Every structure is written in C-alpha cells, then in structure tokens.
Amino acid sequence: MTPQRQLVLDAVRHLQHATPEQTCQWVQRTAPTVNITTIYRTLDLLEELGLVRHTHLGHGAPTYSPDEHEHIHLVCHHCGAVETVPHEVLDDLAGTIRDRSGFELDSGHVGLSGACADCTERRRG
Amino acid sequence: MTPQRQLVLDAVRHLQHATPEQTCQWVQRTAPTVNITTIYRTLDLLEELGLVRHTHLGHGAPTYSPDEHEHIHLVCHHCGAVETVPHEVLDDLAGTIRDRSGFELDSGHVGLSGACADCTERRRG
C-alpha cells in the first residue's frame, strides 16, 4: 500500500460517490503531483481488493464508494437529482429474475432512472 | 422529414438496439456521405418526437430502439451478454418506489447489471 493508494482510499471514504476526477482533486490537495492515471489504476485495484465499488449513476463518469456503502440510487433524468433507497427493495425483483433465468442481479451497480417527485409534479403543472 | 432522417429511423427499426455508430454504418450503406453528427442530432430529434428511445446497456454507447420495443435488459458484467425480460417484472418495484418517495421509475432506460446464469455457474466451479 503506497502513499498514493492510501490517499485514494481515504478520498473515496471521505467523499462518498466521488468520480475519478473528484477523487483526483481531493488527493491533489495533499499530494499535488499525483496523476489522474494513478487514480484510475488505483480505483481499479481497490475494487479488485473489494475495498471500493463503483456505480453508474447516469451518462457521465461512474462514482466510487466504500464497499460497505451499498444502496440503490434513483437518478432523475430531468434534474439529475440522486435519491437513495435501501437495497432490500430490490430483493423481490432479484428473486423473480433469478427464478426466471438464473441471472444474479447486482442491485447497486447501476442507478435506476426516472423522474423525481418534484419533476413529476412540475410536469403535471 | 428529410431523407437522412428517414434513413436513421429505418436503421433503428431494422437494427434494434443499435448504437449511434452502428446506425451510422447502416445508413452509410445507402447514403455514404451522411455524417455521424447528423446521426446524433437525428436520434435526439426522433427521441423528442417519441419515435425512438435509448437505453444504457453498460459502459459503452447507448443503444436506440423503436419506441414500441420496451423491455428490461439484463446485462452480464462478466461476459457482456444481454437478456431481456418483460418490463412488467418491474411493476411491483416501481409501485414501491412511487409510494416511498414519489419517484417515477423509467424501467427500461437502464439495463440492470449482474451475472448471467452461465457466468454464475462458471464461478461456482
């Protein structure tokens, strides 16, 4: 575990849902010469080690979180707001899908897309 | 509706799940000078008109389908295989989420991630 790697892990734990770019900025406050390439490589490594996980929240860069931090993300495709719900709400669905085809859902890996309450309201007028 | 736009719509209807790049290649068989920029602009337009929709199936480019063609995509993050299940399997979940927070799920917009039966099997040994 090099200093750079420790800093990346600290950043992910501190920031929650940080993109590689955001992680880099945080790390560079302490160690300004750390390169974005190292961030990418280290995030991959930490993921293989099971210390962090990544989630695709929408069209942009993925976000990295500590491994413990697992829940479902609801991403509004009008305003971009992100809400979270406990991952247990997907247990029934995961069971249904497993029974149908043997597919094992990784429920936290992608954010679910839709319209948040505010935007739904606004569109109704 | 210009010839280019008609060709893009034909391509989406013919290909199903085509990326902008694939759509472009198909269109260029008939009209070789059509530019990828026009494909992107036309796909956006056709989506606003409600004739096509797009789905994020994974890390790469989104795929476009005719509007009628709606189902849930299950994307294996080991081998990349894509299965489909009827979108009704998400009705209960959509209801739960709506009741909890007023969020309206757009169930087909993102592919769900996980491990397909074959890869799950293989990993068990």
Next chain:
DNA sequence: TTAAGTGCAAAGAGTTTGCAAATAA
C-alpha cells in the same frame, strides 16, 4: 537488482459545438 508502481504524453471512444454550404418552406 529485479519487480512493482508512478507520472507524463499521447491516443482512443463517444459526443458536442461552431460555422459555412446546401436545402426546404
């Protein structure tokens, strides 16, 4: 004293933008 890790530059995929030329209303 060799293997592993790092920084830098460059390249790659996917996408958007500015602008002038072409086309349609």
Next chain:
DNA sequence: TTATTTGCAAACTCTTTGCACTTAA
C-alpha cells in the same frame, strides 16, 4: 427569401496505453 438542416473540423469528456523513471522488496 428566410429558416432549417447538413457536413466538416475541431473540441471536449472520460479513459486507457506505452514508456521511461522511480521506488520498494
């Protein structure tokens, strides 16, 4: 004509790769 649409080049975001240099076992 006047507005719209197109093609092209360039830029932009996000990510990966090659390679020389540095650090750690």
